[in-house]
Amino acid sequence: MKRIESRINTSSSDFRANKENYLKVVEEFRGKQDKARYDRPRRDMERLDKQNKMFVRDRIKQLLDTGTPFLEFSSLAANEAYAGEVPGAGCVTGIGIVAGREVVINAGDASVKGGAWYPLTTKKTVRALDIAIENRLPVVHLCDSAGGFLPLQADLFADKYFSGRIFRNQCLLSEMNAQQVAVVLGHCTAGGAYVPALSDYSVIVRGTGAIFLAGPPLVKAATGEDVTVDELGGCDMHTSVSGTADYPASSEEEAIAMARDIVAQFRRQSKTVIEWQEPEDPYYDATELYGIIPPDIKQQFDMHEVIARIVDASRFHEYQPNYGKTLICGYAHIWGFKVGILANNGVLFDDSSLKGAHFIELCNQNKTPLIFLQNITGFMVGRDYERAGITKDGAKMIMAVACSKVPKFTIMCHGSFGAGNYGMSGRAFDSRLLFSWPHSQISVMGAEQAANTLADVKIRQLARQGKELTNTEIAEIREPVLAEFKRKQSAYWATSEIWDDGILDPVDTRNALGMGLSAALNAPIADLGYGIFRM
């Protein structure tokens, strides 16, 4: 494999200006992330202290093997929702290493609204368990939740992907031998009671842990029965009488140590074998990515330069280097794992779409996971391209992406607009993990184009009635659309809504992909199969 020859001049004024700009972007992202992770009202932290409870981050730290990485998902979920009062959507999820095994961690954060489930809390939890299912990973649940947030129950209870899906996913995990252990560190009430009950193993802390379908006040209201928390669903009752929980623990520390010991009993998955070689750092420094990404979303950059700063030794075997050049396809290694990369270098044409579809088939043929690096304004438009069949060629690429059986990973590197998002394995196409860079933007079309389209429609409507709009009136139509689009196409909105699995500092991309690839190999790769490619 040839090393990519970088054409970036790191002492040029463009590079330095880009870098200066991007360092600010990263600083803003880090600031938001730190705040969502650690900034809590004092009274909430004091309440935890009084209850003898650890902060969720400290629990996770005790659970993980020392010195191993934790790939956190959606740290900024719900950051743009609920007036910013539910940081991280009130839970922490991710892939970590426990007793030498890759596991998904699903931890309630009782420092946020007592760990109440908001609609985005259930969405984030369901997604974490989907990740466990897709990659056949064991799960450790750290349960501490006040239950569903009642004022918003209509948005979290009844629908297919709402809270019921958490329990459905737990059952499917158990069925596929992906084992689960629940650690009951607070109250697990109503639906929440099923998290430990449906786990293969459960540990409960004496004094603070409790499991019941209805707490004492609700029981009193329903039947008039007076009962204490401990009698109703405490540690000793459940571990010695009901058998709902398995192991009693006298403290959080003991419970977490016990959970580690339980995970150590899990049978280790034999991993799917793919091409692997000794890993090597990229030849080019990843921090140079800061100087490559232009501040203007309209400005293109050569995606070879990005690939060179993510893959082992910056080596890349480019497939069809001279055909459909607006889509780069080729093989490389990331942390030793062989991957196929598809990266945008301009809009998708008929030839680039065909190249992409063909390359995806090649990777499925030789069981090579796929990495999509998105910077896409869409498929080419215009008479010549429609006549050449741009739509059916795009459909071929989308068919190949959707039916691909190898693990897929998607990174939003700059723009993600229009149907190009689909062709490049957007959220709907089941990438095992999808991350966004903090400056990236995503929407059905660019903000300017959307505002102009809507203004155009209005102008033509009125023209038919013989009326004409003044410039001020046109601006009044455009401005609100523009503002709304800009807000909702930012990476922060996307990650708040959990359209991705989190925002990544570009320099962390290689490590995140390495962990994702390693985790993905816990599941087998299914046999080939496709729908009909429109020829």
Place this chain on the structure above:
Amino acid sequence: MYNNAFVLNDEELNVAISRTKNGYLLYIGDDVLPINLHKENDDFSILTVLGKRQAVMLAVHGDDVHIHMGGETYLLKYRNPLDRLAAKSRGAADDFIRAPMPGSIVSLNIAIGEAVSAGQTLLIMESMKMESTILAPRDGVVATVNFEKGQTFDRNAVLLTLEEKA
């Protein structure tokens, strides 16, 4: 075969190795030499050539291999076969700078007769609301410029051509 090459003192050495029961065979020109390299510790290795053993110190940085052996220091540069073979026939295809997408010229950053170096910005174009920078694929001199600022072009149109430096 012999596609791997190292550059030592400006001289390109084409080499290949194969595995044997006791180590390796080194193919260099018409010669075939039994060799072996055994790592003693982090500091040095034992190199055996034709049964003769000597201590060597090695440091690898990218494609550069620094070797300290018998009181002398050598610098070997690895040349990838794909790079070497491509370099032999460079030019031609790289001389025609074609439009990757249909669009228009936003700015021209060079003039006819101007010497350019690989990676230098030749022009900026716009297509589908995106601005792309077209860079020089190699060192050369601008031979022709076929479009002016603001002019539109089709995909694959030759925007400008390069020629060898005189």
